[in-house]
Amino acid sequence: MPMTHPEREARPLFAAPAVELTERQDATLLLRSRHALKPYGRCVGERLERWAERAPERPFLMERAASGGWRGVTYREALERVRGIGAWLLEQGLSSERPVMVLSENSVEHGVLMLACLHVGIPIASISPAYSLLSTDFVKLSQVVETVRPGLIYVANQARFGSALGAIRPRHDALVVVSGDQAPTGGASSLGSLSGSGQAAAVERAFASVTLDTVAKLMFTSGSTDEPKAVINTQRMLCSNQQAVREIWPFLEEPPVLVDWLPWHHTFGGNHNFNLTLFNGGTLYIDRGRPVPGAFDATLANLREIPPTVVFNVPRAYDLLVTALRRDKKLAERFFSRLELLFCAAAALPQHVWDALDALAVETLGRRVPMVSSWGLTETAPAATSCHYQAERTGVIGLPLPGTEIKLVPSGDKLEARVRGPNVTPGYLARPELTAQAFDEEGFLKTGDAVRFADASRPELGLVFDGRLGEDFKLSTGTWVRVGALRLKAIAALAPVAQDVVVTGHSRDEIGFLVVPDEEACRALAALPEATPFGAVLLSANVRESVACGLAALALTGGGTSTHATRALLLAERPSIDAGELTDKGYINQGAVLSRRAELVERLYASPPDASVITLAHRSVAKHGSS
Numbered sequence: 001m002p003m004t005h006p007e008r009e010a011r012p013l014f015a016a017p018a019v020e021l022t023e024r025q026d027a028t029l030l031l032r033s034r035h036a037l038k039p040y041g042r043c044v045g046e047r048l049e050r051w052a053e054r055a056p057e058r059p060f061l062m063e064r065a066a067s068g069g070w071r072g073v074t075y076r077e078a079l080e081r082v083r084g085i086g087a088w089l090l091e092q093g094l095s096s097e098r099p100v101m102v103l104s105e106n107s108v109e110h111g112v113l114m115l116a117c118l119h120v121g122i123p124i125a126s127i128s129p130a131y132s133l134l135s136t137d138f139v140k141l142s143q144v145v146e147t148v149r150p151g152l153i154y155v156a157n158q159a160r161f162g163s164a165l166g167a168i169r170p171r172h173d174a175l176v177v178v179s180g181d182q183a184p185t186g187g188a189s190s191l192g193s194l195s196g197s198g199q200a201a202a203v204e205r206a207f208a209s210v211t212l213d214t215v216a217k218l219m220f221t222s223g224s225t226d227e228p229k230a231v232i233n234t235q236r237m238l239c240s241n242q243q244a245v246r247e248i249w250p251f252l253e254e255p256p257v258l259v260d261w262l263p264w265h266h267t268f269g270g271n272h273n274f275n276l277t278l279f280n281g282g283t284l285y286i287d288r289g290r291p292v293p294g295a296f297d298a299t300l301a302n303l304r305e306i307p308p309t310v311v312f313n314v315p316r317a318y319d320l321l322v323t324a325l326r327r328d329k330k331l332a333e334r335f336f337s338r339l340e341l342l343f344c345a346a347a348a349l350p351q352h353v354w355d356a357l358d359a360l361a362v363e364t365l366g367r368r369v370p371m372v373s374s375w376g377l378t379e380t381a382p383a384a385t386s387c388h389y390q391a392e393r394t395g396v397i398g399l400p401l402p403g404t405e406i407k408l409v410p411s412g413d414k415l416e417a418r419v420r421g422p423n424v425t426p427g428y429l430a431r432p433e434l435t436a437q438a439f440d441e442e443g444f445l446k447t448g449d450a451v452r453f454a455d456a457s458r459p460e461l462g463l464v465f466d467g468r469l470g471e472d473f474k475l476s477t478g479t480w481v482r483v484g485a486l487r488l489k490a491i492a493a494l495a496p497v498a499q500d501v502v503v504t505g506h507s508r509d510e511i512g513f514l515v516v517p518d519e520e521a522c523r524a525l526a527a528l529p530e531a532t533p534f535g536a537v538l539l540s541a542n543v544r545e546s547v548a549c550g551l552a553a554l555a556l557t558g559g560g561t562s563t564h565a566t567r568a569l570l571l572a573e574r575p576s577i578d579a580g581e582l583t584d585k586g587y588i589n590q591g592a593v594l595s596r597r598a599e600l601v602e603r604l605y606a607s608p609p610d611a612s613v614i615t616l617a618h619r620s621v622a623k624h625g626s627s
Contacts, residue, residue: 020033033399100150213234514601
């Protein structure tokens with residue numbers, strides 16, 4: 001029988017959508033929320049002190065212990081450790097000139113160290129572990145270290161990160177701190193033992209001196225097309241962004257419970273989700289799972305124990321979750337038991353996954369669970385727009401947050417979104433030329449992202465992400481290909497084979513797809529022995545037939561050569577994080593894939609095509625067209 005929660009349904013989830021739209025003489029449009037941004041405090045540390053006083057024994061940060069249970073800190077314990085570590089950091093001379101750098105996955109200690117830095121005004125830079133653990137030349141890590149010039153480096157595991165530390169320490173003799181679970185070597189210190197001696201007054205002075213303009217974090221862009229850039233994140237950015245979210249999502253008055261894996265070196269996990277938990281007095285269960293086959297089992301185990309009140313995730317994770325919930329009714333009942341909201345960002349959720357989640361919620365609860373999205377950048381801390389209403393379909397990124405202005409600037413037949421507000425970065429560390437280029441004459445951040453209205457006659461229905469201007473290209477006919485929109489249509493048409501799609505065809509006559517295949521779905525379609533190599537699975541008749549039918553279905557929707565592909569190639573080698581093809585959140589970098597796999601693109605367009613290329617001329621097209 002469906003589960004219902006009438007007391008929850010009676011409480012409003014969202015503030016009413018309300019937007020002010022101004023059309024200027026130069027054809028630009030200006031959007032503002034009609035909800036005013038309320039005062040948002042001075043610094044992040046105020047929120048920790050608030051909840052340590054109001055709910056001292058409430059669990060704050062939790063993680064799996066070696067025994068299999070949960071361990072962590074309450075708000076009171078977190079504040080005590082933050083003050084002790086903060087005192088030690090001050091004693092060591094850490095400062096804005098000698099920041100803290102973290103080479104580690106998410107953990108309770110990582111979170112406490114981050115809060116200690118924010119509390120006493122020392123910038124902290126959490127760096128992608130891929131730069132340390134997957135790289136062999138440590139080029140990007142070295143670039144990051146040259147930019148940050150850290151006075152202290154924290155690593156969770158000294159042995160795992162030993163090669164990376166060896167590559168960077170000769171140039172920067174920073175202090176090294178390791179997890180409290182380990183015995184430090186080579187002059188390193190243990191985070192569990194750090195505490196300043198009699199420095200409570202120094203901590204209070206440092207905390208009182210933190211202002212809205214104090215640098216809180218250095219958040220690095222992906223660096224997939226250039227060396228990583230350090231985005232300055234101030235206390236003003238973090239605090240104003242959370243206040244704005246709280247105003248449009250009043251359900252956060254009830255402290256949220258998150259089971260979250262999203263990495264803290266990214267703004268989605270490290271700013272949006274971590275800070276949302278803290279600012280609203282919630283509990284964050286650190287998920288060591290990942291949205292990849294095998295690693296996702298850890299996520300499912302966590303969800304069986306801890307039903308979340310709100311879920312923040314990326315499309316691939318929801319795709320895997322749908323499969324698991326369909327198979328396990330008890331898991332579905334547990335997962336939905338107190339769920340208020342499903343949230344997807346980093347890329348648009350494919351419509352078939354959206355529909356499946358919707359159906360599962362109705363089957364389990366007897367009602368829908370709102371599914372929303374947002375849009376922003378590392379430079380906007382991160383949310384610039386957010387849904388505070390149920391959109392009719394996937395891809396809607398909502399309306400400007402309170403206090404944030406969105407300027408829509410015509411760029412060809414698209415609208416570039418530019419952002420101004422207290423949540424926007426003052427610039428890039430040590431890159432004044434890039435900072436100057438990033439803003440227009442009115443002080444709006446130039447994002448390079450395109451948006452459009454869900455309904456031009458009803459702006460309150462919000463904006464739809466319309467791709468990155470830099471990803472779009474022209475065919476040889478001069479016709480523009482809108483990569484973002486086509487990618488979503490392609491994933492839907494090529495389901496269940498396509499996990500993601502890279503669109504090809506720059507200056508060519510026709511569009512092609514490099515398809516990132518869903519291994520589990522492909523093996524199920526192929527119906528071959530379990531030990532069959534994946535490359536052979538991709539060549540099976542059933543898999544190829546499914547892709548060919550998808551290509552045909554997309555072509556039948558009409559719209560000309562810029563709206564469908566004539567050929568596809570399935571990638572046996574998954575996109576690489578280390579090569580910049582894939583972010584830690586699972587988003588495909590189209591340009592990096594096309595550059596690294598230029599040989600495959602040439603094979604895709606070879607005449608005649610080889611056996612691995614699937615084309616509209618495949619014999620299944622006639623069958624599909626007559627079905």
